[in-house]
Amino acid sequence: MIRLGIFGGGQLAQMLTQAAISLGVETVIFERSADSPAGRLTQAEIVGAWEDPTLLDLFASRCDLATLENEFVDATILAGLEARGLPIYPGALTLAMVQDKFFQKERIAAAGLRVPAFRRVSTPDDLLSVADDLGWPLLLKTRRNGYDGYGNVTLHGPSDVLPAWKRLTCGDSSLLAEAFVPFSRELAVMVVRGRTGEARAYPVVETVQRHHICHLVRAPAAIPANVAAEATALALAAVEAVGGVGIFGVELFALDNGQILFNEMAPRPHNSGHYTIEACVASQFENHLRAVIGWPLASTDLRTPAAVMVNLLGQRAGPVGPDALRAALDVPDTHLHLYGKRESRVGRKMGHVTALGATLAEAESLALRAADLVDI
């Protein structure tokens, strides 16, 4: 059996493990704390800091190859493991380009792909002069370690600059400033790319955010075919531009005029691709495994006319009760997924639900009904 190491033990590693089981792949989970959702699913759980050389030795000795479920592991750690012969996908070079949002945008722009105007800013004064150039509102982002809106602030004028600067910097890092894009929709495309460069895109989906967290995903997006084709081409090109191997989530802006802009990418399974578990021939998780192992990629086609995924966010603080799902399990044609987090918090991603239907409206109605009935 192939032993696949994963940096991270959260829900993405959990769903990757579920897919790995069927393919005869054992996962080794390296997470900072014990009893993580995926760590609990293996007796090969390694607990501690990813920087710890002893633990890295142990990890390397237990794996035939490795991957990651988030982009927070430092690329230099991957480079060190690669240097001693452990294959890691996506690789250190790709991760270095992607995990810093400024480098990521530079790379995508250099590949000739359309991105919003962006600047590196090192001081609040820098930012004010960027605002003279790009105008207000302006997005200010940490370059690394942001997720679900953590690490992002929208600035509406000069008086927003100092509070946002203090909130986002730890004093020593530069930030990323981006022109605000008046998008009509947010789109996303999951792209899987193999070791030898063969790539497949999943259908273009529409994502709806609420309070900076993905609330809902509609698959396929209700957009004209030429817009979908442009979004797909941009996503494939973006993953190729960073030499990505494995599954990548590419987030895009669609403008009123049909133009598509690159927003950002994640070098891993992505929330906007969870619908693929039930809705597509092969899930994003199965295709990630195939890609990183070097096996043939599987079809990314939809198996249903429409699918809608809704995230299940924590409604209160406290332990997850045994009957959190009971009422929701009565809604037909819906597929519930909990992430094995023992404690809920308001707004925490606790799971998701995917509903399938003959139309997006039908699937969305079922998914929202089930999500409303979850008690978590």
Next chain:
Amino acid sequence: MIRLGIFGGGQLAQMLTQAAISLGVETVIFERSADSPAGRLTQAEIVGAWEDPTLLDLFASRCDLATLENEFVDATILAGLEARGLPIYPGALTLAMVQDKFFQKERIAAAGLRVPAFRRVSTPDDLLSVADDLGWPLLLKTRRNGYDGYGNVTLHGPSDVLPAWKRLTCGDSSLLAEAFVPFSRELAVMVVRGRTGEARAYPVVETVQRHHICHLVRAPAAIPANVAAEATALALAAVEAVGGVGIFGVELFALDNGQILFNEMAPRPHNSGHYTIEACVASQFENHLRAVIGWPLASTDLRTPAAVMVNLLGQRAGPVGPDALRAALDVPDTHLHLYGKRESRVGRKMGHVTALGATLAEAESLALRAADLVDI
């Protein structure tokens, strides 16, 4: 989170665990040997004899409820756990009726359902007088612990009696003799039944055996609607007759005249139901979890016009190589499942493949092609 104990850690417990993860259910695996396919997926693995009182105490203390992946655990063990308050489904009474094939057939016949003629036989002489009554050929079966043809012999005449008797008895147990049924097809129906008696049947499938092991399952069976309705009704009635809670596999004989006879039932997920993972709205594993936990049952409907499952049997003795599946992964619309067994043996069930298609012929061709390409 709910903690579900499972007696057994093989492929059925593995696939049950895969389904349990999504529903926020943790599994506790109690298996006779370490490193079982499902035991490997939990840090709550209990290894040893099911009869060991200390281990049973430990098991009971770690679970909120329990179930089983095979019918070889003695019903008195379940009864002991039930007496101390651990809910177990299917329960001890059901298991006692089902795990002994003679009691099982008595019960089904008593419920007014059609079964082949059968007799309990305690000596070879008994068997010869049963043969005078039922004629040759005659099936001789162990009453307990048979699977995949182990425990079954077909007798063609008096000279077969003594060798078969020696092979099947350990000296102290009576056997089951059954009239041979000249069936035209073997059918199977998965039935899920909840704690309060609500029940749903999956589509009737045709099973094809090879060397007494399930080789192939066609879903749905290509049979007239009235025959399917009779098979479904018989399967539902059989599970009700034993007070079953959870998923049950009911195997049936179809005669040339359209008549349906009960063959036998398994009080657990069943090989003939593996196709449900990709082909149905909810899999046999998800519905088993819902039933035993007391949650609403999910739809048993097909999501595809046709599905065919082919078992992947070991082709040689030796360890499973990392690329056992590689060539087969190139066949479209097929879903491969390995069972995490480290060692292959000729004829051992190592996994299965399910192909979906617009027709049974299309699905069967894909499934057989993939199965041929597996190298295990």
